[in-house]
Structures are given as structure tokens and as C-alpha cells.
Amino acid sequence: MNFSVEKYKNFQRFNEQYEEIYQFLLAVADNRYNEHFHWGRFEWMMMHTMLDVDKLNRVAIFRDENDKIAGLVTYDTEFEDSTYLIHLRNDIDLLKLMVDFALLNYENNGKIVIKVNSNDDILCDVLSKYQFIKKNKNHTVLQIGLSRDLTYQIPPNYKISPKNLVCDDWKYQMVIHKGFNHEGIPEKWNDDFFKSTPNYNCAFSVFAMNIDEYCAHCGIWYTKGETAYIEPVVTIPECRKIGLAKAVVYEAMNRAKELGAKRAIVLSGKEFYYRIGFEMSSEVYCWEYNKF
Numbered sequence: 001m002n003f004s005v006e007k008y009k010n011f012q013r014f015n016e017q018y019e020e021i022y023q024f025l026l027a028v029a030d031n032r033y034n035e036h037f038h039w040g041r042f043e044w045m046m047m048h049t050m051l052d053v054d055k056l057n058r059v060a061i062f063r064d065e066n067d068k069i070a071g072l073v074t075y076d077t078e079f080e081d082s083t084y085l086i087h088l089r090n091d092i093d094l095l096k097l098m099v100d101f102a103l104l105n106y107e108n109n110g111k112i113v114i115k116v117n118s119n120d121d122i123l124c125d126v127l128s129k130y131q132f133i134k135k136n137k138n139h140t141v142l143q144i145g146l147s148r149d150l151t152y153q154i155p156p157n158y159k160i161s162p163k164n165l166v167c168d169d170w171k172y173q174m175v176i177h178k179g180f181n182h183e184g185i186p187e188k189w190n191d192d193f194f195k196s197t198p199n200y201n202c203a204f205s206v207f208a209m210n211i212d213e214y215c216a217h218c219g220i221w222y223t224k225g226e227t228a229y230i231e232p233v234v235t236i237p238e239c240r241k242i243g244l245a246k247a248v249v250y251e252a253m254n255r256a257k258e259l260g261a262k263r264a265i266v267l268s269g270k271e272f273y274y275r276i277g278f279e280m281s282s283e284v285y286c287w288e289y290n291k292f
Contacts, residue, residue: 001065003094005101008059013046014198017061022199024069028088030226033120035265036141036284037076037084038229039199040221045077047197049190055079058105062087062098071098075106082113082138082286090122099130103289110291115139118283132287140269143281146228146257152250155242158210160251163203168214175207175214179234199223206252208235208244216244220252220264228256230266246276 009015025039045051055075062071071087071094083106085098099114106112115138116123124134154160170188177186196202201222208216216235222228230252233245253264265281266273 001091001093003065003070003097004063005097006061006063008056008061011053011056013051013053013056018046018198020069021061021072024072024088025086026223026225028086029229031088032282033117033123034086035143035227035282036115036117036139036267037074037086038221038227038265040229041076042074043197043199043221044231047195047200048077051077052079060098060101060105062094062101070094073098073102073106079106080108082115084115085123087123092122092126095123095126099126103130107291112289114287114289115284116287117141118285124287127287127289130289132289135286135288137283138286139267139284140280141265141267141282141284142269142273142278143263143265144253144273144276144278145263146253146261148277150250150254150257152247153243154208154247155244158208158215158239158244160247161205161207161209161214163255165202165205165207167202167205171214172205172207172217175217175236176234178236179217181237204252204255206248206255208239208248210239215239216248218245218248218252220256222256222259222261224260226262228253228261228264230264232266232268233272245272249276 009017022039025042028034029038060073061069064070070089074084075081076084083102087094102114103112173186173189204220204222206218207214216239218233219231220228233249235245
């Protein structure tokens, strides 16, 4: 089969190609060898203030003879963070074309790193033949089935945010800031950070709250299909180890489950997720090619 290559256009975050890319990533989200790059990750990247917008033309769409997307080569937010090859079919010619494109467009100081799911046997084989070397593990993908009981307890004087919460942007920023162990008072995020994206559902941004502030947060990305994608949960230091993290994760998953999700995944290897019922799904490794 012949494939054509089309670059991302106009250096626009959500351009005329975006919806079709979203539909492609949605279609492959339940394929275990693509699960590390869920459509929610791509949409989060496009909204992020640190996105290297001037490199968006390096994102490439690969179309089959029916003009349908069969593959995507992309980076994640920062161009030098590494390269991802997401594909719908295990077609050797397609994968070679994608690797060739990556070698021409993603090289950095003579080196290119492609992040590959351990379940993607065919891509791993292709990279080996191109003399890429398998290096360190980069991510662990954990999963949990949503047919299980997802009830939780929340301590007195705290509550879970309602689905129709009108979010306080400053409180949201502070729970993220403190939850990732940053100190002091941050500079306020640009208003662009809070702009809605095409498939964002505000009901899926769940907070544990007391009378004064947001104390824990978990966001989840889901529209349809089997797989919901969880953002890393955060809890402010003074509210840890009282059950708030589990509560917001379970509540977020319950909301996705109501709309049809069958499982949830998170890119993390932290013991916390194992304790609340997650298990290993796959691992992501860096494959490196160095021309020198």
C-alpha cells in the first residue's frame, strides 16, 4: 500500500486537521501498543503554554490510499523531549516511512530518541534494523478495570467538587503548584492556559475541597471508547495521607465510567496507584539512534 505524508499546518494549535487527528488517536487508544499516547495527552499538549508552537510543522500525518490517517509522528510539548510514532496498523512499509521521516525531521545534535511501547513488537523490530538501540525505561503505564467497586470515603470537613463546579482558576493553580511540592507563591498562569479545548469536559476535573482551598486534584480525559486517561493526581502537603487522592481518582473514574469507559490508565509507576487497585499494563522505552 502507498502512503502519503502531510505536515501539520499553519502553526496553529487546533487547526483544520486537529479533529481528524483526534478521531485517529481515539480509534487507536484501545490498542495496547498505543496506550502511552492517548488522545488526551495530545490535546493537553496543544493547550500547554510551554508547547513549542514553532515546531508544529514537524508533526506529520501519514495517510493510506483511502486518504485515512494510518500513522502520526509527533513530539510531546517540548520538541526535544523525544519522538512518538503512533500507528493504526502493523504495516512494515508504513513504519519504515515513519522512521525515515523522524530521522530527517527530529534529529537533535546527531541523535534521535523514539519512545516506544513494549507491546509494539513490530516497531521495535523495525527500529532494531535501523540500528536504534533500546535504552532506559521512560514510563510505566498502569491500568484499572472500571467494573470494580469504586466507592471511597472522604474525611469530615472536605467535599468533592460537583460536576458543574465553576472553577476558581487561582485555587486550581495553587493545588497544582503545592501538590507538586513547589514553594512560595507562583506567578499567575496566562489566561490562555484556562481556555477550553475541543474535547475537554470540565466535569472530569475533580477536586477535594475544604472551606478555604482546593486540596487535591485529579483530571481525566474521556469522550468514548474503552479507555480513559488519568492526569497525575496531586494533593497539597498538609492534606496528604487522609484519603483525598484516592477519593478524587475514584470520583474521576466513576464519572468516566458513567459515560461508557471500561478501563482507566495512568502514566506512572508510583506505589500509590498499585495500592488503590491499578496494575501493570505496559512499559515505554527510549530507543536511541546516534549517527556519530
